[in-house]
Amino acid sequence: MQKSYLMRTPSLLIFLATLALFTVFVTVAADMGWMSTSFVKTLGKTLCLCLAAVAMDLVWGYAGILSLGHMAFFAIGGYMIGMWLMYARTEEIVVASLMNGGLPATPQEVQQGIATQIFGVVGASDLPTIWGFAHSLPLQLLLVVALPGLLALIFGWLAFRSRVTGVYLSILTQAMTLALSLYLFQNDSGLRGNNGLSGLQNLPGLDAVGQDRLSVWFFWASAGALGLTYLLLAWVVSGKFGSVIRAIRDDEARVRFLGYSVETYKLFVFTLTAVIVAIAGALYYPQAGIINPAELAPIASIYLAVWVAIGGRGRLYGAVIGAAVVSLLTTWFTGGRAPSIPLGFATINWVDWWQVLLGMSFVAVTLFAPKGIGGLFDAFAGLRTPDRKGAPLGPDDGSLQEQEAVE
Amino acid sequence: MSSILEVSGVSVSFDGFRAINNLSFTIGPAELRAIIGPNGAGKSTFMDIVTGKTRPNSGTVTFGERSVSLLKLSEAQIARIGVGRKFQRPTVFEDQTVTENLTLALKAGRGPWRVLAWRAKAADRARVQALAEQVGLGDHLARKSGELSHGQKQWLEIAMLLAQEPRLLLVDEPAAGMTLAERERTTALLVDIARSRAVVVVEHDMDFVRRLNCRVTVLHEGAVLAEGSLDHVTKNQDVIDVYLGRG
Amino acid sequence: MRRLIACLLAAVALCNIAPANAETAAEILAANGPLVEKASRQTIAPVIDALANSGDPAAAAVLEAWANKGLGVRKADGVFFLISPSPDGYALQDLTGADAGTAAKSDITELKPNAGVRGMIATALVQFTLSDPDPAKRRAALDSIGQDPKFEALAPLRASIDTEDDPGLRAQKIRLERLLTLRFDPDSMARVAAIYGFGADIGLDLRGALNPILATKVIAAAGDAPEGANVARELIPGRDLTDAAAYDLLVTAGLAPARLTLGAQREALLANMVNGVVGGVALADLDTQVARDRAYTALEVAGAVPVAATDDEAAAALAAHSFYDVYVEPDPAVTDAAKAELKIISRKLAAMQAADLGLDALSLASIYFLAAIGLAITFGVMGVINMAHGEFITMGAYTGYVVQLFIPNYTASIIVALPLAFAVTFLAGVALERLVIRHLYKRPLETLLATFGISIALQQIFKNVFGTQARPLTSPAWLDGALSFNDVVSISYIRIAIFVLALLFLGFFLWLMKRTRLGLEVRAVTQNPNMAASMGINPDRINMLTFGIGSGIAGIAGVAIGLFAKVTSELGSDYIVQSFMTVVVGGVGNIWGTLAGATMIGGLQKVIEWFNPSNTLAAQTYMILFIILFIQFRPRGIIALRGRAAGD
Secondary structure (H helix, E strand, O other), rough: OOOOOHOOOOHHHHHHHHHHHHHHHHHHHHOOOOHHHHHHHHHHHHHHHHHHHHHHHOOOOOOOOOOOOOHHHHHHHHHHHHHHHHHHHHHHHHHHHHHHOOOOOOHHHHHHHHHHHHHHHHHOOOOOHHHHOOHHHHHHHHHHHHHHHHHHHHHHHHHOOOOOOOOHHHHHHHHHHHHHHHHHHHHHHHHOOHHHHEEEOOOOOOOOOOOOHHHHHHHHHHHHHHHHHHHHHHHHHOOOOOOHHHHHHHHHHHHHOOOOOHHHHHHHEEEEEHHHHHHHHHHHHHHHHHEHHHHHHHHHHHHHHHHHHHHHOOOHHHHHHHHHHHHHHHHHOOOOOOEEEEOOOOOEEEHHHHHHHHHHHHHHHHHOOOOOOOHHHHHHHOOOOOOOOOOOOOOOOOOHHHHOOOO | OOOOOEEEEEEEEEEEEEEEEEEEEEEOOHHHOEEOOOOOHHHHHHHHHHHOOOHHHOEEEEEEEOOOEEHHHHHHHHHOEEEEEEEOOOOOOOOHHHHHHHHHHHOOOOOOHHHHHHHHHHHHHHHHHHHHHHHHOOOOOOEEEOOOHHHHHHHHHHHHHHHHHOEEEEOOOOOOOOOOOHHHHHHHHHHHHHHOEEEEOOOOOOHHHHHHEEEEEEEEOOEEEEEEEHHHHHHHHHHHHHOOOEE | HHHHHHHHHHHHHHHOOOOOOOOHHHHHEEEEEEEEOOOOOOOOOOHHHHHOOOOOOOOOOHHHHHHOOOOOEOOOOOOOOEEEEEEOOEEEEOOOOOOEEEOOOHEEOOOOHHHHHHHHHHHHHHHHHHHOOOHHHHHHHHHHHHHOHHHHHHHHHHHHOOOOOHHHHHHHHHHHHHHHHHHHHHOOHHHHHHHHHHOOOOOOOHHHHHHHHHHHEEEEEOOOOOOOOOEEEOEEEEEOOOOHHHHHHHHOOOOOOOOOHHHHHHHHHHHHOEEEEOOEEEHHHOHHHHHHHHHHHHHHHHOOOOOHHHHHHHHHHHHHHHEEEEEEEOOOHHHHHHHHHHHHHHHHHHHHHHHHHHHHHHHHHHHHHHHHHHHHHHHHHHOOOOOOHHHHHHHHHHHHHHHHHHHOHHHHHHHHHHHHHHHHHHHHHHHHHHHHHHOOOHHHHHHHHHHHHHHHHHHHHHHHHHHOOOOOOOOHHHHOEEEOOOOOOOOEEEHHHHHHHHHHHHHHHHHHHHHHHHHHHHHHHHHHHHHHHHHOHHHHHHHHHOOOOOHHHHHHHHHHHHOOOOOOOOOOHHHHHHHHHHHHHHHHOHHHHHHHHHHHHHHHHHHHHHHHHOHHHHHHHHHHHHHHHHHHOOOOOOOOOHHHOOOO
16 A cells, blocks of 8 residues: 555656756757857756755745745855865966976965965955865865854754744844845955955866866756755655654644654754755856855845745745746846837836846735646646635644645 | 642743632543633643643642653653643644644654654554544545544544653543534543543533543632532532533 | 253244344345245245244235235346236236336246245245134134144244134134144143143044154164153064064164065075075975075075075064164153043043944934834734835835925925825835735735845836936935034934934824824734724725835835935845844834834944944944844843733
8 A cells, every 4th residue: 555655756756857868968968069058057057046946945845934044055155165166276376377486386385375366356465264174175065064054053043942933034044144245245254255256167177178068067966966955855855754844834833742843853954955055056156157245135045935936835846947947037038138028118128127027926926826836737637726715724824825735 | 649740839920910820730640630610710821831832930840750840841842751732623734644644643753863764664554544543534544634524633633642642631622513422432532541541631511521520620710729520519619609600 | 951952952943933023025035036936845934934024014915925926026127026917917016015007927927836835825824814804814824723733833823812802713722822832832841731731621633632742653772762762662572563573673773684585585596596406405395485494594604695584583683672662752741741631531532432322323223213113013013024115215215316306405305205205105005015915914924925026126126217326315405414512422413303203203103003093993903803803993904004104104214214325226125134123123013112122223233333343244244143142032022022912
């Protein structure tokens, strides 16, 4: 009577197969020159955003925690890998130019040269303490997961311990993002203020490879990370753990009386997703080439929630579809390729009006199609929403709405 | 007689209103007890205190042979050491199936890592099946609990309570919204459970209490007004004045 | 001894410019003809002084004419005239002012003193203007002395005090005389007396006069401080100044040889490279500092490069010398007095700065309160999160801007803009409530997301319509300027106006909720919507009106904020998080809580800024961190609803 796990969740197999096919297609297309390097990068970045969205779905769709702070973790991941990329790349340049000077470089000279190169732009010439690990790829990779994980752990512990829930938690996470971005905007934060980190698309030691190959490699890495994470999270939500966090989403008080420590579970999910999102950021920014504090603008924190909502909350594939559709459309509209619409008295230029359309369509999805794009799959599979006379599926703020549920 | 729960001298007030006033209460390890009292007598607050939802201003609450103080524990910890609670309105996880609801409640490790690693074994599946059949939901295991009728949800919640294997059950108006037949079945079930563990039933319905045939505690204005058999307390003049006289 | 010399020098200086009363202006100019014609800053001083002190009643007019290109010299005989342009060339007057006919342009050389000379003339003129019959000129003269205090102004200033009949100017002159005395009087006792005479005066001018007295410079000396130096304190290298800075001082003073910089060492090594080896070290091995030092030392020994101080030598040189912070002012009595006076002042100043900080905090708190009060209504009363609240604030500010496009009078335009902004945002709020929020009651998280979507869209629409650059929203002239209590404590009128506006809104809100039918119905709907509905109150209508009023107040706050902040599409979003923090920290559902929250957040931000004034970004970061911690201890805010009413 127990069907195997894969049989019960056909979406997992379909998803992995689609991802694999897509990866093969992009690889071939890039090799044959059908696809420009920048478009491969766009697709690779989109996969990273999908990865972040999957994590967001776990925290918002499954556990009912509307975090507006996950983009902060995304950026921290980017900054951490960016520090190594920038340091190692600058080191190459500095060593090479000192070589031309006639003498082999001493470590102090190299250090000094790197510091001047990187921090001249903010008027400093010493390497800040937080760059202490930047010379080492393994250490900086460790920081990619350790720093956001630790931050999420501390913040989450403080917030969940005092039972901050619902909109309070959302506002608090938004405040955390704002605090981080204000901190990064300072020139003396040690991360180059509003200049951010740049030149991240050049991998140290791989100049000979060329951006066309690198873009494909990063695409593979992004696809691999997405596939593995999807597999992991599908496993996490399929069992009793998934059952517990969905229960917390709908009625956390009841879960407490069953003996589960709700705060521990929330902290677990919050931290796990923070780490996943940070990994997504660490893969994203080398493809974007530049990261600066503007990435933490208020709109960024809402994007994750938008992707999940447009894809459909509480289904992992929905988050992927939502992120892919919205971010590709954004690229298309803001890239200036979408045709303008003449209205006679004015012209709708999509570069200017896309954000308006996005905001409005998001409102429309919230109001009229809470299932988002995922609802189409339900309709296709013949699943209906239950008739509950408008009652949501639990008393909590984050609980599923009637329109989001499946009979 | 040893007791499993001992509440003594507990008081709690909300914005100056004393909901519980120097209340003391004990119950044995295998005893069935009914608590009755008019609205606002403090019945729900009493349950909130025992389950850790409300912290009293003064007094002690201890549980078990080793007299663990419940006042320092969180709701989840109290539930883990063996206090189960059934709410007045059925609260089950409506987006999840009957099986999932029961599995959540099954006695097992409650920490996130243990839960992540947990996979249903044959014994667990059998236990879920047995519990569901015990409350008449054997054929509904795969249904989402949100689709069940009100009474079925009540039963499901009772089954979840049993799955937790608590040593003390707090049951808030179990008969509300049930048909006569269902009430009789509930009575029988509660009496049966109370053979092996302590059960506290808060109830308005006198017929139901009579059928339970157990000791009754009458609460009034946050304190115990009378205690004894139903016949005994119904003859108590104070009880007649504040409660029965109006009904 | 030293003091005696100083006095003598001063006396000699005074003698040099002592008046030569015998001569008239014409005689002086005639005697110095070539010097005057080619006047330069370095050479002309004696002539100007002679003119100024000649006692000739015409001297002032001559000097003034000179400075204003009104003085000319006849090429033929070198006689000076006061000249003014006329149709034939120049109209001439002799130096006493008598008419002297006209002359062709080519006959006269017009004197064109350069800026430096003009400045000297102006200073010389001061003594005349200080006694000028026109009070405005006298005041201007005082201001010019105050801005550029000089020893030369002291004597004329003193002389002019007795004849001053305007009491205000007289006080000003006396104060200025004291300020000049404490800096320039040759008698140090007079200076000390002048310094102590001020007491706990916190005037900027006094601090401006005292601080130069305490100016110091760092000197290095072998052994004790040099004779006669007014030592402020001894500096220990490594503690009070870095070793490197101390050594640089020695090098500058010629007391030690220059250190070898890494760059110079590199050059020297490269220059002495022979067949890939330098100083016995192979090129490839020169990749550490130790190896390079070794190579350089080898070169030193061989005499191929100049000897540079090694670390040990540098340390020895530092140990052999002492470093002193020395007052430029040689007289210890004066510096002690100035120090003591500044201490008294700084104590009073600290109290005043605290008061000023308090005013700043109060005004910031009123701004936060204004921005948050609309939210307090929608979030606190209705439980509805409106992330587009910030855009309503922006909308109000833009309404003010548009009104000013049509009504150029700033006062009238503000009077029109305030109710209009309320009306515009009220309607926008009602529309938002009817179209979106109404469908999402009891779903606060979805409301948050949907209104966030609205916020994004509105912000972009503002950008498309009004552009990305800041638009002017100008306050009326009577709101310009500041109310100053003294040089430290002041508050701009616009901030007072905002404070008053905040108080008005507090009053309005209390009146609305406690004294009107609408307020009664709002409270009823808040507490129990079903009961309220059964009493004949239409909750739909109440919700709509409440939301409209909350949004309308945001619009008015927008006009107020726009008066001092840049009106851009991001105006409101800069305040949104702080506004939410205000409501959350204060306690939801209570206007006094919002007030307390605004006071706390405003005060806190100012205090943090005070610790680190250069960095308001850091102040905001720390403030948000503080709030996150604060919520740990008071999750329901400062003024919390307790017990069952809070929804436990």
